[in-house]
Amino acid sequence: MVAKIKTGRSLSGAINYNEHKVKLGRAELISAQGYLKDPVNLTFTDKLRRLTDLTNRNERTLVNALHVSLNFAVSENLKKDILQQIADDYMEGLGFGKQPYLVYQHRDAGHPHLHIVTTNIEPDGKRISFHLLANRASESARKQVELTYNLVKAEDQGKQQNVINKPLDQVDYGKSEIKRSITNVVNQVVKTYKFTSIPELNAVLNQYNITADRGSKNSRMYEKNGLVYWVLDAKGNKLGVPIKASSIYGKPTLKALEDRFRLNEVLRKPLKDQVKSKVDKALLTPISKTDFQKKLKADGIQVIFRQNEEGRLYGITFIDHGSKAVFNGSDLGKTYSAAALINWFKKDGINHNQPIFKKEYSDTSAPKFTDNISGSNATGSDGDSLLNILFKEEQQGMAAIGRLQQNKRKKKRKGHSL
Structure with missing residues (x-):
């Protein structure tokens, strides 16, 4: 459990945030500790007044609201009564067991979690200190709750991610809660894949019947740098109502994605030769597009062809599901672009072009591609701790940014040496 x-x-x-989720059907008030009414009978005024009555007894304390979230592993589908007990035990260990508090169960993210709202002002007007609350009391309470209810430990959640995560399935419109399904897929793809543009991101998302959409270039949404996510049918047509990126847990907005683009541009560079090597091996002899896809799929790479209505190939994208790197053909080099490959693929079993890929390659041991992202090690090796997993990506990013800055300084010094 992560607190x-x-x-x-x-x-x-804090209460408005949770009540808004309740109105949308994405959360439920499951406990109201220290209130005189059952949760179902409480009005918004009842919920707020019980807490503000306490804060009014100490007007000198301005920071008087506490908002806690308790996050469980994806596999932990806990019943409501157990969640109520967990909340009570955690708040007791935190030192807030005698305070009134509201417990909301949320269903709007890829993992089960609770939100708890209370105040640190006691009935006599004294203040419960927030100092070191997260580092000491919360850590102690969390660990005790994990032991009592046999929960997946915060330190182990990263190591067990591949085991406890349900495989990502294609989103099936009408058969699942759309926002939650989109959140699951988008967050996993954004976290693990190295893409540098919206089309490259969509090359992965489309495999799960989802697409990121900026709108038409003349639209207000495009001008305002907005972004929404749609569910697609089997033919790629948009279904239902789009979900705003800003409303999704993790907020995969265009601005956030653009930061990822710049970082991923650096992170995927060392992986380019690996992808090129596998593509070269598949192109040692003339081959049909279908066989080309099959060969690379067996080598861990998915090939996405982009064709117009007449069937003419105008674009090609390679998704290496082993390294989680996404490349357009032209990013690998001119000979890997759609324009170059279109004359290489056989038509009706006949190709009169001479081979252009001569180099010999030995068999590789790339992992076999599976359609489920979580079937590969998306979050780290089995020995990784939670902190390593949380900070590995940031460390990689800082190292990459450091290299970019170093290159800039070198260029600058070179310019001043004249």
Whole structure:
């Protein structure tokens, strides 16, 4: 279980956040500790007034709101009564067991989790200190709850990710909660794949019947750098109502993705030769497009052809599901672009072009491609700790940014040496 603590000055803001989710059907108030009514009978005023009655007894303390989230492993589908007990035990260990608090069960993300809202002002007006609350009391309470209810430990969640995560399936419109399904796929793909553009991102997302959409170039959404996610049918047609990127857990907005583009451009560079080598091996002799796809699929690479209505090939994308790198053909080199390969593929079993790929390659041991992203090691090796997993990507990014800055300094010094 992972516990996250936020403190603030607005109890009404914290309650409003959760109540909005309730109205949308994505959350439920499952407990109201220290209230005189059952949760189902409480009005918004009842919920807020019980807490503000306490804050009014100490007007000197401005930071008086506590908003906690308790996050469980994907495999832990806990019943409501167990979640209520977990919340009570955690709040007792935190030192807030005698305070009134509201417990909301959320269903709007890829993992089960609770939100708890309370205040640190006691009935006598004294203040419960927030100092080191997250580092000491919360850690102790979390570990005790994990032991009592046999939960997946925070330190082990990363190591067990491949085991406990349900495989990502194609989103089936009408058979699952759309926002949650989109959240599951988008967050996993954005976290693990190295793409440098929206089309490259969509090359992966489309395999799960999802697409990221900026709108037409003349639309207001495009001008405002907006982004939405759609569910697709089997033919690639958009279904239902789009989901705003800003409303998805993790907020995979265009601005956030553009930061990923720049980082991924650097992170995927060392992987280019590996992909080129596998493509070269598949092109040692003339081959049909279908056989080309099959050969590379067996080598861990998915090939996406982009064709117009007349069937003419105008683009090609390679997705290496082993290294999680996505490349357009032209990114690998001119000879890998759609324009170059279109004359290499056999038509009706006949190709009169001479081979252009001569180099000999030995068999590789690339992992066999599976359609489920979580079937590969997306979060790290089995020996990784949670902190390593959380910070590995950031460390890679900082190292990559450092190299870019170093190159810039070298160029600058070179320019001043004249």
